[in-house]
Amino acid sequence: MKTIVILGVGVAAAPLIRQTMRNVVLKDKEYNLIVVAPTTHFHWPIAMPRVIVPGQLSEDKAMIDLRPIFKEYPSDQFEFVLGAASALDPTGNTVAVSLNDGGSRTINYHTLVVATGTSSKDNMPWKAMATTEQTKQRLHELQQQIENARTIAVVGGGQTGSETAGELGFEYSKQGRKEVYFIYNDRLPLAPPLMESVRKQTKTELEKLNVKLIPNTKVTAVEHSGGDTILTLTDAEGKVTTLTTQAYVPTTGGIPNSSFVPADLLDSDGFILQTKSLQVKGHDNIFVLGDVGSLEECKAGVADAQAVHLIKALPIYLNGGVMPTYTPSNKVMVGITLGRSRATGQFGSFKLFSFLIHYAKGRFLGTDYCHLIAAGKKTLMTTYEK
Ligand SMILES: Cc1cc2nc3c(=O)[nH]c(=O)nc-3n(C[C@H](O)[C@H](O)[C@H](O)COP(=O)(O)OP(=O)(O)OC[C@H]3O[C@@H](n4cnc5c(N)ncnc54)[C@H](O)[C@@H]3O)c2cc1C
Missing domain, CATH: 3.50.50.60 (FAD/NAD(P)-binding domain)
Known part of the structure; x- marks a missing residue:
């Protein structure tokens, strides 16, 4: 059995989980997928500035229970381990996990994807905290x-x-x-x-x-x-x-969730060093996606683009092909919501009209579609399943 392990259930990991099940695992009994995360729920940070305002936007729209989604997959080829990666041995191809129930477990992997993101400083629930219960309580x-x-x-x-x-x-x-x-x-x-x-x-x-x-x-x-x-x-x-x-x-700001990764694989700020094919140098069977990676800034747009790349590239890698190079975007693309009726933003060197950003982002802050990202049917920009 070849075990693919994905660490994290965030913006980068969620679409990769489902699309890897569809493209690889469910097509070939030789593979299984183990997902490891300490949170039962997908967390959508983009909506949090409004979710914290009492009575404005229900937390259920921004925190989506993954367990009913994962139930769809056959138990002999899929497992959701509720715990946090605590030690990575890239030579032995193992990752140790501190389980939420207090135990621990070591998982052997054939291929590992690290998409553990960042945590917010100052004990704030902008990003997922140690558990979903803790995020909700805070x-x-x-x-x-x-x-x-x-x-x-x-x-x-x-x-x-x-x-x-x-x-x-x-x-x-x-x-x-x-x-x-x-x-x-x-x-x-x-x-x-x-x-x-x-x-x-x-x-x-x-x-x-x-x-x-x-x-x-x-x-x-x-x-x-x-x-x-x-x-x-x-x-x-x-x-x-x-x-x-x-x-x-x-x-x-945030702190990369990389304390379980050997120090020689990190940059000076604690981000995992990524190659241009989103792999870890010297460890081709480890991929890194999203905020926790060193290649680009911490943006959902980046997590999205890197996930889209790996959804295509992972089957190539597993079939022994040459890994395609990922090309980071150098265009500034930012939408900033400023209350429930105004906004601003930038695309390249153009300032965007308030009404455009308000229409595209400010009305719902992505809560009209983030359940589809949680289910892995789409990323921010790419739809895989209607
Ligand atoms: C308030 C706010 C608003 C934002 N707005 C925008 C925006 O408008 N546009 C934009 O482009 N970006 C925005 N961002 C940034 C965007 O949210 C992040 O870039 C995006 O969430 C990164 O996705 P990720 O999957 O890499 O990491 P995360 O979303 O941080 O997900 C990480 C996952 O890893 C899990 N995890 C953590 N530690 C471990 C461990 N040890 N083992 C296993 N699993 C672990 C977590 O539980 C989580 O499931 C915003 C961020 C914040 C905080």
């Missing part, structure tokens, strides 16, 4: 804090911060129901390669929602006192102030 706690808050502070000026400030601004500060602060350590929200005009538009749209912008400022200490969180803010000149909030919403 989400509910955050929603409760937002519901009860007079003052909300979104910290971190990237896309997640800008979109979250937009959602909270639309729901609360626009009508004067709560104060929403947005704190970031630059002149403008977002960063290059996004153009100055897109960054300025983001600022203008947030100001229209009465979001209070605090640029060029870092949060240098966080203290809790009863229901309040007291943030120490230090600006570019070193001036120190404090802000008291009842809902502290950090959006400070």
